Amino acid sequence: MKRFAKWRLISLFAILALVLSGCGRPYLSSLRPAGEVADIQYDLMKLSTWIMVGVIIVVLIIFTIVFFRFRRKDDRIPKQVEGSHTLEIIWTVIPILLLLILAVPTVAATFKLADVKEMDKKNSKALVINVRSHLYWWDFEYPNEKIVTSQDLVVPTNEKVYFNLKSLDVKHSFWIPAVGGKLDTNTDNINRFWLVFDDKRANEAGNLFYGKCAELCGPSHALMDFKVKAMSRADFDTWVKDMQAVKQPEKAQTDLAAQGQEIFNKSCIGCHAVTPEDKPEAARLAPNLTNFGERSRIAGILDHNKEELKNWIKNPETYKPGNEMTNKYPAMTDEQLDALAEYLMGLKVQD
Amino acid sequence: MSTIAQKKGFGAVLWDYLTTVDHKKIAHLYLIAGGLFFIMGGIEAVLIRIQLAVPNNDFVSAGAFNEIITMHGTTMIFLAAMPLLFAFMNAVMPLQIGARDVAFPFVNALGFWLFFFGGLFLNLSWFLGGAPDAGWTSYASLSLHSKGHGIDFYVLGLQIAGLGTLIGGINFLVTIINMRAPGMTYMRMPLFTWTTFVASAMILFAFPPLTVGLTLMMFDRLFGANFFDVTMGGNTIIWEHLFWVFGHPEVYILILPAFGIFSEIFSTFSRKRLFGYSSMVFATVLIGFLGFMVWAHHMFTTGLGPVANAIFAVATMAIGVPTGIKIFNWLFTMWGGSVKFTTPMYYAFAFIPSFVMGGVTGVMVATAAADYQYHDTYFVVAHFHYVIVGGVVLALLAGTHYWWPKMFGTMLNETLGKITFWLFFIGFHLTFFIQHFLGLWGMPRRVFTFLPGQGLDAGNLISSVGAAFMSAGVMILLINIVVTQVKNVKVGNDPWGDGRTLEWAIASPPPYYNFKQLPLVRGLDAYWLEKMEGKKGMTPAEPIGDIHMPNSSFIPFMITLGLFIAAFGAMYHVNDKPWAIPLLIFGLAVTFGSMLVRSFKDDHGYHIHKEELTQDEKGAKA
Numbered sequence: 001m002k003r004f005a006k007w008r009l010i011s012l013f014a015i016l017a018l019v020l021s022g023c024g025r026p027y028l029s030s031l032r033p034a035g036e037v038a039d040i041q042y043d044l045m046k047l048s049t050w051i052m053v054g055v056i057i058v059v060l061i062i063f064t065i066v067f068f069r070f071r072r073k074d075d076r077i078p079k080q081v082e083g084s085h086t087l088e089i090i091w092t093v094i095p096i097l098l099l100l101i102l103a104v105p106t107v108a109a110t111f112k113l114a115d116v117k118e119m120d121k122k123n124s125k126a127l128v129i130n131v132r133s134h135l136y137w138w139d140f141e142y143p144n145e146k147i148v149t150s151q152d153l154v155v156p157t158n159e160k161v162y163f164n165l166k167s168l169d170v171k172h173s174f175w176i177p178a179v180g181g182k183l184d185t186n187t188d189n190i191n192r193f194w195l196v197f198d199d200k201r202a203n204e205a206g207n208l209f210y211g212k213c214a215e216l217c218g219p220s221h222a223l224m225d226f227k228v229k230a231m232s233r234a235d236f237d238t239w240v241k242d243m244q245a246v247k248q249p250e251k252a253q254t255d256l257a258a259q260g261q262e263i264f265n266k267s268c269i270g271c272h273a274v275t276p277e278d279k280p281e282a283a284r285l286a287p288n289l290t291n292f293g294e295r296s297r298i299a300g301i302l303d304h305n306k307e308e309l310k311n312w313i314k315n316p317e318t319y320k321p322g323n324e325m326t327n328k329y330p331a332m333t334d335e336q337l338d339a340l341a342e343y344l345m346g347l348k349v350q351d
Numbered sequence: 352m353s354t355i356a357q358k359k360g361f362g363a364v365l366w367d368y369l370t371t372v373d374h375k376k377i378a379h380l381y382l383i384a385g386g387l388f389f390i391m392g393g394i395e396a397v398l399i400r401i402q403l404a405v406p407n408n409d410f411v412s413a414g415a416f417n418e419i420i421t422m423h424g425t426t427m428i429f430l431a432a433m434p435l436l437f438a439f440m441n442a443v444m445p446l447q448i449g450a451r452d453v454a455f456p457f458v459n460a461l462g463f464w465l466f467f468f469g470g471l472f473l474n475l476s477w478f479l480g481g482a483p484d485a486g487w488t489s490y491a492s493l494s495l496h497s498k499g500h501g502i503d504f505y506v507l508g509l510q511i512a513g514l515g516t517l518i519g520g521i522n523f524l525v526t527i528i529n530m531r532a533p534g535m536t537y538m539r540m541p542l543f544t545w546t547t548f549v550a551s552a553m554i555l556f557a558f559p560p561l562t563v564g565l566t567l568m569m570f571d572r573l574f575g576a577n578f579f580d581v582t583m584g585g586n587t588i589i590w591e592h593l594f595w596v597f598g599h600p601e602v603y604i605l606i607l608p609a610f611g612i613f614s615e616i617f618s619t620f621s622r623k624r625l626f627g628y629s630s631m632v633f634a635t636v637l638i639g640f641l642g643f644m645v646w647a648h649h650m651f652t653t654g655l656g657p658v659a660n661a662i663f664a665v666a667t668m669a670i671g672v673p674t675g676i677k678i679f680n681w682l683f684t685m686w687g688g689s690v691k692f693t694t695p696m697y698y699a700f701a702f703i704p705s706f707v708m709g710g711v712t713g714v715m716v717a718t719a720a721a722d723y724q725y726h727d728t729y730f731v732v733a734h735f736h737y738v739i740v741g742g743v744v745l746a747l748l749a750g751t752h753y754w755w756p757k758m759f760g761t762m763l764n765e766t767l768g769k770i771t772f773w774l775f776f777i778g779f780h781l782t783f784f785i786q787h788f789l790g791l792w793g794m795p796r797r798v799f800t801f802l803p804g805q806g807l808d809a810g811n812l813i814s815s816v817g818a819a820f821m822s823a824g825v826m827i828l829l830i831n832i833v834v835t836q837v838k839n840v841k842v843g844n845d846p847w848g849d850g851r852t853l854e855w856a857i858a859s860p861p862p863y864y865n866f867k868q869l870p871l872v873r874g875l876d877a878y879w880l881e882k883m884e885g886k887k888g889m890t891p892a893e894p895i896g897d898i899h900m901p902n903s904s905f906i907p908f909m910i911t912l913g914l915f916i917a918a919f920g921a922m923y924h925v926n927d928k929p930w931a932i933p934l935l936i937f938g939l940a941v942t943f944g945s946m947l948v949r950s951f952k953d954d955h956g957y958h959i960h961k962e963e964l965t966q967d968e969k970g971a972k973a
Contacts, residue, residue: 011780024792025806030724031791044721045791052711055675059707062682067700070621072691077883081687083627083680091679092672099668102718106668107661109720114657165654170492171587173652173727177793181723184652187492187581188588191654210805214652214727214795216486217493219413222798301802321413 026205030177034201034209037180037194040109047105051098113181116192119162127156130164130281133172133185135217136224136320137287137300147243147276150287152295153211153228156236157199165191168281173215176228178205182214202230208296219322225300242349246290249274253346260343263336267329274347286325293348306341313337370903372456373863377463378442378758382751384467385434391474392431393825395423400782400818403811406803416799417484418501422474424487425505428601429512430470432739435747436608437466437519440547442758444523446854447544449532449872451865451898454525457949461907462519468915469512476504486797488598491579491590495571500922506569507918511911513558513565520554523547532853533892534872538632541852541876542618542625545632546611549639550604556643557600564593573925591653595646603642606738607635609746610677616699616753617681619849621688624876627680634673634680641670651722660719667717674710678703693847694768698749701776705745709737712787727797730790736783748775748828756846760860761839767831771824778820785810844888851879856889864898867891867964895965897958906949913941 023031033042118126131153132139141148155161165174167185175182180195202209213224231239252258264274271286273279295304299320302308312319314337317326332340359367368376398419402410411419445453453459476482483505485494494502527548531540540548568590570576577583579590618625625631647655647663681703690696712734716725725731748771755763789810794801801807845855853870854861856878868891874880881889917938924931 024788028793028805029791030793038724041721041724044718045715045724048715048718048721052714055711056704056707059678059682060704062679062686063703066682066685066690070685070688070690072622072689074689076689078621078623078688080624081626081683082624083630084683087679087683088627088630088676092676095672095675099671099714102714103665103668106664106718106720110661110664111657113720113723114660167492170496171490175727175795177724181721182652182726183723184654186588186654188586189654210793212793212795216417216490216797218496219417219484219799221417222413222795222800225802 027208028177028210032178034205035179035198036196037113038178041181044105044109048102051102116162116194119192126160126162128162131174132281133167135169135324136220138226139284145240146278148278148288149276149291151226151300153226154239155197155228155230156233157197157202157230160194160196162194170217171215172213172217175214176209176211178209184215197230220320223301223320227296243276246275246349250347252343254342256339257343257346260339263340264343289344289347291347291349293345294350306345309341309344310337313340369908370905372460372901372903374441374445374453374459375860377459378438380463381434381438381441385431385438388426388430388470392423392426395419397818397822399423400815404815406801406808408800413799418482420797421483421486428487429509432605432743433516434466439750439754440523443754443854444544444547445526446861446865447541447852448527448530448535449853449866449870450526450530453522454529455522456901457904458518458522461910462515464907464911465515466512468911469508469515472511472915472918473504473508476501488594491587495579503572503922506565507922510562510565511914513562516554517558520551523551532869532872539872539875542614542631543611546607546635549635550607553600553604553639553642557597560593561597564590573921588653591650595649599646600642603638605743609743612746612750613699613702616695616749617684619847619851620691620693620696621685622849623684623688626683628875630676631680634676637673638670648717651719652726664717664719668714671714678707694765694772695749695753697769697772698745702745705737705741709734709741712737725790727795728790729786729794729796732796733783733786733790740779756842756859757854758860760841761835762842762846763835764831767827771827774820775824778817778824781817781820782814785813851876853877864900864959868893868895895961897960899956899958901956902954906945909945910942913938913945916941
């Protein structure tokens with residue numbers, strides 16, 4: 001039976017090595033918290049883990065003793081014990097106490113994370129973002145700033161950012177693991193919560209957090225990623241001003257781009273806007289492309305270059321099965337794709 | 352089974368099983384059908400792990416992946432875990448309380464056929480245009496958006512199968528209340544019978560909400576209603592509530608009988624009475640009760656608000672207490688005992704650390720504020736597989752080895768059994784332990800692929816390797832079953848030698864009437880008590896007399912067949928097929944016609960006469 005003990009030991013080391021081998025990527029992992037909400041949740045995780053490790057150790061000690069001491073050695077009939085009131089009281093009361101230790105901070109944190117009173121105040125200065133989820137893309141509206149962007153969420157660091165969440169087709173769930181837990185975007189109602197993006201730790205994560213859809217929403221659920229650009233308040237204000245300055249679609253810079261714009265205006269503009277104006281949400285049928293050239297991914301998943309952009313436009317179905325873009329526009333020749341890519345990549349608001 | 356099989360031709364055996372109302376044969380049917388569905392669900396699981404072994408894999412398409420995960424979950428819960436538990440409940444519970452059958456043998460057969468045809472209907476979706484693809488939870492907005500007939504198969508198939516489960520549960524309740532042998536008081540019932548009792552009561556209250564939800568969904572999808580259509584004033588959150596008001600108790604409906612199986616095994620192979628029997632019973636009832644108070648912890652991120660989330664968080668944590676009581680009671684059952692490590696005991700012993708892992712992560716996901724991180728990630732996938740595989744599946748495997756001799760009269764090979772155990776146990780931890788971390792590292796659940804460069808590659812590969820081990824374990828078990836049945840070495844009443852409860856007091860497999868004379872029960876572990884006093888068997892509570900038996904009947908099969916046909920009619924009605932509505936009416940006519948026949952035809956059963964019973968005994972001795 002030494003073999004068994006050895007195996008347990010090896011597995012224990014393997015588990016330990018696994019734990020030490022890393023806590024995931026700083027831009028994606030909930031174990032690398034980068035803001036107040038994620039911190040609160042990480043602290044709760046640690047507290048519950050320590051309590052639970054304690055419980056596991058007690059169980060394992062009894063378990064091991066039983067294994068070695070009470071194996072059948074002879075044909076004796078052991079004493080038939082009915083139970084023990086003392087023991088039973090001990091293992092009823094101690095777990096209750098442990099759970100109380102966990103329950104109090106849980107309840108406190110649950111209320112704290114749901115505190116969105118600031119959103120209801122008149123003349124509140126708080127930044128509010130309306131998140132609207134669609135089959136398989138994200139729409140971000142800044143109602144007070146009166147601008148709209150998509151796929152890349154832009155936020156200031158070191159302040160509470162408030163979110164209104166809703167879905168316009170099926171239920172999704174809005175999740176930025178490194179910054180805080182998720183909240184569903186229901187089709188029925190608006191859900192509200194807040195997040196804080198910590199300046200220093202956003203830097204460590206390259207100022208670009210990964211966001212995910214966490215609720216099964218169809219074939220491309222796995223590909224419904226978005227990115228979060230975190231920047232200082234000053235940079236954020238500049239970005240807002242630059243966005244607000246775009247009243248007309250950006251003029252194409254080159255001849256090729258001008259051709260692209262023509263194609264775009266014929267085939268794409270029915271769904272995709274290139275101005276950040278605040279149209280009603282139901283009218284925003286596809287991602288807003290005002291600052292497309294400054295985004296970090298094509299369609300949330302592909303590398304941000306012309307080649308991938310052309311591939312995407314040629315056949316979005318291969319990249320995001322079940323998306324709403326496929327077959328909504330005529331097939332494009334390679335020349336047309338070149339022109340379109342040139343035009344779209346030139347859509348920038350910050351110079 | 353095999354003794355009869357040798358005497359009769361295949362057709363006769365088939366007819367026998369199609370018409371049987373004997374709880375032991377129905378148990379065989381549940382075991383075979385549940386086992387087949389378990390293998391199907393397992394193949395689906397392997398496909399999932401192959402697809403996720405490496406990033407950006409295209410082994411299956413995105414749409415097919417969603418069908419596979421949906422069918423994996425639905426199959427494993429409704430068509431594998433529950434029927435397999437029902438197999439043991441049917442095979443063992445009536446014996447444990449000293450009864451000759453369940454209270455309603457006819458209804459028992461009907462319950463099986465409903466489950467079987469419901470499952471068959473659901474799985475035919477693979478060949479008829481695509482399986483359901485909205486997850487086993489089938490949340491309303493996505494399931495209404497889903498094209499094709501997949502969700503219709505889910506909605507109709509589960510209604511039929513759910514009906515079977517519900518009447519099965521009612522049958523067990525009545526059996527335990529009414530049919531206990533003389534002296535078998537409630538507080539002398541074996542723990543497996545107790546957990547069957549509580550789980551059946553939970554079925555009684557949990558399945559109606561599911562049926563309501565499924566019916567509303569059926570009307571939305573097939574008959575133009577708008578219960579869940581937000582644009583028409585419907586509400587999708589209602590579906591979430593209805594589903595989880597059923598869904599959470601369902602978890603306890605599965606785990607409580609598993610607890611019961613392990614309680615029997617711990618006690619038997621430690622040669623000790625169950626430690627703290629009355630607190631075990633109390634904990635079972637308490638878990639059953641609290642199981643209905645916590646459904647909204649599956650909806651912490653739905654946006655119910657902090658008050659609801661806090662209440663449900665604390666209520667959920669409270670379940671940890673009775674569960675902890677059980678763990679310590681099991682440990683102290685072995686403490687001071689004489690523990691023999693047979694294959695069932697391997698499973699039971701390994702269940703403790705495995706299930707404790709699942710239990711503690713259960714408390715972790717109950718902390719609402721932190722659950723916003725865990726919810727819908729691989730952490731949750733790891734958690735519920737630790738509970739369901741580490742609890743329910745280990746119990747099913749343990750129960751298969753433990754009660755195989757009682758069900759079939761043969762003993763599964765111990766060496767092969769232990770090989771199965773090691774492969775399955777190592778594979779299980781390899782597959783699921785790492786998934787806790789995948790979730791925390793930012794991997795949502797139900798994703799058909801993941802992109803490279805997110806730190807998720809190694810963890811997913813480890814998990815997939817584990818799945819291979821588990822599959823190998825199941826294959827060895829199948830080989831074990833075939834080898835054992837081919838060798839067909841018969842065993843006696845109490846093949847483990849340490850049997851404590853009434854099922855070990857009679858032959859393996861028991862005669863079709865179970866007990867020639869109902870036994871007199873003088874305490875907990877009735878058979879053990881007699882053995883300790885040096886007696887060979889139970890003291891009879893009645894003189895030998897005629898035994899009243901029910902007749903076999905083909906009507907349960909026909910009632911169900913009608914519903915099965917009607918479901919196709921209901922489903923194809925949306926495609927404006929001219930034959931759809933007539934088919935629906937025809938199917939329902941078959942069902943209600945069969946019921947009518949059952950109602951008007953007197954069927955009083957038959958009697959086995961005293962003389963035959965005594966002759967049987969002489970024959971057995973000779």
